[in-house]
Amino acid sequence: MKGLSPFTKRDFVLISKATGISREWLEFGEGDMMAKQGATAPQVEEDRHTVEGKPFYDVDFALGFNGMYNDEPNVPSKIIRVPGYEKADFWCRTSGDSMKPFISNGDIIALKEIEDWQSFLPMNEVYAIMTTNDLRTVKVVRKGSDDEHLTLHAYNEEYEDQEISKSAITKVFKVIGALKTM
Numbered sequence: 001m002k003g004l005s006p007f008t009k010r011d012f013v014l015i016s017k018a019t020g021i022s023r024e025w026l027e028f029g030e031g032d033m034m035a036k037q038g039a040t041a042p043q044v045e046e047d048r049h050t051v052e053g054k055p056f057y058d059v060d061f062a063l064g065f066n067g068m069y070n071d072e073p074n075v076p077s078k079i080i081r082v083p084g085y086e087k088a089d090f091w092c093r094t095s096g097d098s099m100k101p102f103i104s105n106g107d108i109i110a111l112k113e114i115e116d117w118q119s120f121l122p123m124n125e126v127y128a129i130m131t132t133n134d135l136r137t138v139k140v141v142r143k144g145s146d147d148e149h150l151t152l153h154a155y156n157e158e159y160e161d162q163e164i165s166k167s168a169i170t171k172v173f174k175v176i177g178a179l180k181t182m
Helices: 007-017 023-028
Strands: 052-060 078-080 090-095 110-113 125-132 136-143 149-152 162-165 169-179
Touching: 007 023, 007 169, 052 110, 052 136
Parallel strands: 052 090
Antiparallel strands: 052 078, 090 110, 110 169, 125 136, 125 169, 136 149, 149 162
């Protein structure tokens, strides 16, 4: 596809480590599907060839608050196909350490946009949030001090909870999963 860069060997290694699927099978479609480390097969559709790919944007979604800059690409650089993540809208990279050990700096996360988050948003789940002042963060969302606020909680105890006005939020994405880099 035009504008997309091919996967690197590192991409295949990361996906293999995260899913237990062998790198050779991912990259070449050859050999055993499962890696030899004793991983169990992921739950996938009967026809593995129907797994739909999702775009990967080579931009960071901060694990703290981080600005979005206009020079970052808004077109996908790759397509990622990982069984079990068909409901994701897209993938992107993370930066920061506020969500360690669940999500670490450099991990790749699968995101699903929650379009009606103002109506209902399950609490104590991990979400990626974008704000009116072009900041973005990944945090556990909890109830705020009133109905107009949410509390953003980091797994890393070095970070304090932050309360945010719902009116300052422009988009909310459910973090479906993460591909670990280490």
